[in-house]
Amino acid sequence: MKEFTIGKNDAGQRLDRWLAKTLPLLPAPLAQKYIRLKRVKVNGKGSKRDVRLQVGDLLQLYINDEFFDAPTPENAFLSVFKPHLDLVYEDENLLLVNKRPGLVVHPDEHERVNTLITHIQAYLYQKKEWSPYWENSFAPALCNRIDRNTGGIVIAAKNAETLRIMNQKIKDRELSKYYLAIIHGRMNPPSGKLEGFILKDESKKQVRVFDHPIPGGKTAATVYKTLKVKGGLSLVECDLLTGRTHQIRAQFAAAGHPLLGDGKYGRERDNKQYGRSFQALYSYRLSFDFTTDGGLLEYLNGRSFQVEHVDFVDEYFGDK
Incomplete structure (x- = not known):
């Protein structure tokens, strides 16, 4: 742990900007995480990233020593x-x-x-x-x-x-994100919407799906369309209407059709026969569908971008 006392030259700065200036080797996303985890304390207490520092504030940084090195060409x-x-x-x-x-x-x-x-x-x-x-x-x-x-x-x-x-x-959901996934079995109906409530279990890094409201649960909705069926597998396209943790994986598993390779929400014996050890899921298409002014990015409105090659599609649904 290292301590710093804020002087006149640093007073008035936001905490996160002071941290970026003081520890330039600390990646910005990790700095934000450390602030959230209260590993950066102001006067002995956790603080928000946008708090303005005052003269005399005591900062305690519970951060690894390597981030305090000077930024030189040799260590940057x-x-x-x-x-x-x-x-x-x-x-x-x-x-x-x-x-x-x-x-x-x-x-x-x-x-x-x-x-x-x-x-x-x-x-x-x-x-x-x-x-x-x-x-x-x-x-x-x-x-x-x-x-x-x-x-x-x-x-x-x-x-x-x-x-x-x-x-x-x-x-505001003015972007559309489309996923490709391979699931076990066939959806009935082949196209439709999965709706429910998702509750996150932080200790297990996993979520549960409920068909009714539950305290702490968040609504989850996924529109799906079956593109191909081959043997015991189906290739589906998913349109996320909400963006919850593990939403696609958990909702299809709850519907009885876990994703191929998914060890967290699927069954090991089902995945083993196909030789896949992680989920067959890919965010392959993104569309900018602005319904309000896009400002600096208005030129992107109406445009769509796509990954042309998804390995598991070729592997399990290619012509062989």
Whole structure:
């Protein structure tokens, strides 16, 4: 743990911006997580990221020592890290990146460097479009998340205005996200809507689906359409009307048709015969369907972007 006392030069800053300035090697998403977990204390208490610091405030940082190193070319990973990105689209405001399954989107206690946001930041750093050492620099940030073992399109903002607009559009459901999934069995009817209430169990990192309202539960709705059937498997397209944790995986499992390869919500013996160890789920298409002014991003309205190649579709439904 390290302590800092706020002087006149730092007074008036937001906590998260002071932290980014003081610890430039600490990735922005991890800094936000540490604030949420109360590993950054102001006068002995946890605090919100946007609190304004005052002269004399005592900050206690329960953060790993390596983040306190000075940012030099020798220890700044951005200059030597070789980013690997599958870009679906890029312009001056944002990136659409096809995240591969197995890659985490943000740093955590287990993986600090090899994450999607790190690849993106290194990519933009090496293009000289962004540097954490520029004064008042905005750190590229993700607008949406995808589970480690799910692949698909992730939106990354290059500037604060893009991040603000995208977060609002996602909240207002002015973006449409379509997934491809392979499920066990056949849906009856072949097309329809799965509706219910999802309750998250933080201790198990899992959710449960209920067909009635429950305290703490959130509504969940998924429109699905069966595209192909082959043997004991079905390829379905899903349109998320809500964006709950593990929504597609949990709802199809609750309907009696868990996703192929899903070890958390499916059955191991069913997955074993197909040789797949993680869920066959891919966020393959994204549409910008603004119903209100898109501001800086209005030029994206009406456009749709798609990942053309999804490996499990070819593997289980290709012509062989």
